[in-house]
Amino acid sequence: MNEIKCPHCGKIFKVDESGYADIIKQVRDHEFEKAIHEREALLEANSKNALQAETMKKDAEIAELKAKIEAAERETAFAEEKIRNELQLEVNKKEIEIANLTSQIEAEGIAKKLAVTEAVSQLEKERDSLQNELKAKDTERQLHEANLKDRYAAELKTKDEMIAYYKDMKARLSTKMVGETLEQH
Numbered sequence: 001m002n003e004i005k006c007p008h009c010g011k012i013f014k015v016d017e018s019g020y021a022d023i024i025k026q027v028r029d030h031e032f033e034k035a036i037h038e039r040e041a042l043l044e045a046n047s048k049n050a051l052q053a054e055t056m057k058k059d060a061e062i063a064e065l066k067a068k069i070e071a072a073e074r075e076t077a078f079a080e081e082k083i084r085n086e087l088q089l090e091v092n093k094k095e096i097e098i099a100n101l102t103s104q105i106e107a108e109g110i111a112k113k114l115a116v117t118e119a120v121s122q123l124e125k126e127r128d129s130l131q132n133e134l135k136a137k138d139t140e141r142q143l144h145e146a147n148l149k150d151r152y153a154a155e156l157k158t159k160d161e162m163i164a165y166y167k168d169m170k171a172r173l174s175t176k177m178v179g180e181t182l183e184q185h
Contacts, residue, residue, distance in 0.1 A: 051170050058163050069152045080141045087134040094127045
């Protein structure tokens, strides 16, 4: 026979071996359940913290990629403006040359008019060629810009898919780990 003292009233009870074993089992089961709940809470908090860290990392990567896209767009716009200005300067120079040659034609007379007309024609071809180059460069820039946008959009989509994958994997692993832990106990 075992004796048990009541913590509230201080009275001593005599309990046989089976009753004593039941009380000990009840206390042990209560402590075991409490420990399981504490572990579950800790695991859940750790998983949540890891997911938040991963999410913050992915958000930082997305922001970095967006910044790269914006920088590339600014760089492309700057390069386009520079090329356009250079070509416009060349076109202006050629137009000034054309105007000078035209005034020479008027001053020199009809005899030299044919030679000047040929020079003007050639300069106009060069101007047209330069304008065509400008259009080609503009088209090339647009294609480059579209390629950059597509590439960074694909990278963003890949990152979003990875985030979804990790969230799904975390949910599955968390459920699996709780089940395995309970199964082991």
